Amino acid sequence: MAEPIKVVVTGAAGQIAYSLIYQLAKGDVFGANQPIILHLLDIPNMMGTLEGVVMEIEDLALPLVRGVVATADPAAAFNGVEAAFMVGSMPRRQGMERKDLLSANVKIFKDQGEALDKYAKKTVKVLVVGNPANTNALICSKYAPSIPKENFSAMTRLDQNRAQAHVAAKLGVPVDHVKNVIIWGNHSSTQFPDVKHATAQINSATLPVYDAYKDTEYLKNDFVKTIQTRGAAVIAARKMSSAMSAAKAAGDHMKDIWQGTKPGEWVSMAVLSDGSYGVPKDVMFSFPVQIQNKEWKIVQGLELDDFSKSKLKITADELVEEKEEALSICNN
Numbered sequence: 001m002a003e004p005i006k007v008v009v010t011g012a013a014g015q016i017a018y019s020l021i022y023q024l025a026k027g028d029v030f031g032a033n034q035p036i037i038l039h040l041l042d043i044p045n046m047m048g049t050l051e052g053v054v055m056e057i058e059d060l061a062l063p064l065v066r067g068v069v070a071t072a073d074p075a076a077a078f079n080g081v082e083a084a085f086m087v088g089s090m091p092r093r094q095g096m097e098r099k100d101l102l103s104a105n106v107k108i109f110k111d112q113g114e115a116l117d118k119y120a121k122k123t124v125k126v127l128v129v130g131n132p133a134n135t136n137a138l139i140c141s142k143y144a145p146s147i148p149k150e151n152f153s154a155m156t157r158l159d160q161n162r163a164q165a166h167v168a169a170k171l172g173v174p175v176d177h178v179k180n181v182i183i184w185g186n187h188s189s190t191q192f193p194d195v196k197h198a199t200a201q202i203n204s205a206t207l208p209v210y211d212a213y214k215d216t217e218y219l220k221n222d223f224v225k226t227i228q229t230r231g232a233a234v235i236a237a238r239k240m241s242s243a244m245s246a247a248k249a250a251g252d253h254m255k256d257i258w259q260g261t262k263p264g265e266w267v268s269m270a271v272l273s274d275g276s277y278g279v280p281k282d283v284m285f286s287f288p289v290q291i292q293n294k295e296w297k298i299v300q301g302l303e304l305d306d307f308s309k310s311k312l313k314i315t316a317d318e319l320v321e322e323k324e325e326a327l328s329i330c331n332n
């Protein structure tokens, strides 16, 4: 059995954390042979609730959990951590766009970037979930200059899972028979869910999703809108934002960082743009990536038609705007 690793979850008394912690504790993310010490951070007002979460972790009686640190002190929370789930922040309510959360949330990611810089391991892998996730991740990394920029990513895995599940249901196949769906851009209503390069296994044949669907119009319009607005649809129904599915996606994302992607397959995550596919540099843009030895590489050489290029531009423009707004909030 390996030595335990320290894993921090921020917003640990909240909804997403409540589902996420269980996955971490039972080995779904870091593996069945990797013990963990859970560092749970929340704000002082939530320490009572967090105490209850700690009691429940004890009562899970799971052997991989070798310790729990529950705290409102970022220095203790980030001390020596090798993986960070940055969830703690305000969720949106009905009628809001995720970028409306910028003024409330971005400073949290500035402060916690500074704390990661001081206290975390330099190899820490940081997954930002709190919205607006792409821009919060950019700010978090900017304020943690001693940690490599490649170690930061933001979550668009929930969008990928939504798109994959939607296509699988429409084609009547199990969800794992659909592969290589891509989410480009921002985790917002400008994201571009793209199945142009995706395949579906139907009986014993593997077909491009576009050929299996035979409805290009749908895949370019209603499908894109449905995935772009799925988060809002969940909020309208639940009166709270998605949590169980968000936690599952966070686990999927970190598991792929830790354990790598399967040969021939890619996943989507928002990473620092290097200008690939004509995207402006220095925004956290969701690309298809492949991962080995905990390092991601953007999948290169996918052909984009004019329709796709126009979609990438819309979401990239939004990220550039968000970045400027975030920097001006942080500088004031």
Ligand SMILES: NC(=O)c1ccc[n+]([C@@H]2O[C@H](COP(=O)([O-])OP(=O)(O)OC[C@H]3O[C@@H](n4cnc5c(N)ncnc54)[C@H](O)[C@@H]3O)[C@@H](O)[C@H]2O)c1
Residues within 6 Å of the ligand: 010, 011, 012, 013, 014, 015, 016, 017, 041, 042, 043, 046, 087, 088, 089, 090, 091, 092, 108, 128, 129, 130, 131, 132, 133, 155, 156, 157, 158, 159, 187, 241, 242, 243, 246
């Ligand atoms: N990227 C995605 O796909 C995705 C999906 C779902 C939700 N989200 C976002 O995740 C975030 C959390 O959602 P939730 O449903 O768990 O919300 P929640 O309100 O249930 O929990 C958030 C927790 O964060 C804590 N918190 C606030 N400020 C903090 C700080 N400075 N340090 C530590 N903890 C702090 C709160 O006290 C609360 O316990 C929201 O911003 C939401 O919009 C992102």
Ligand SMILES: O=C(O)C[C@H](O)C(=O)O
Residues within 6 Å of the ligand: 091, 092, 098, 131, 158, 230, 231, 232, 234, 235, 241, 242, 246
């Ligand atoms: O939509 C939201 O605000 C929550 C989350 O980002 C989601 O996609 O469900």
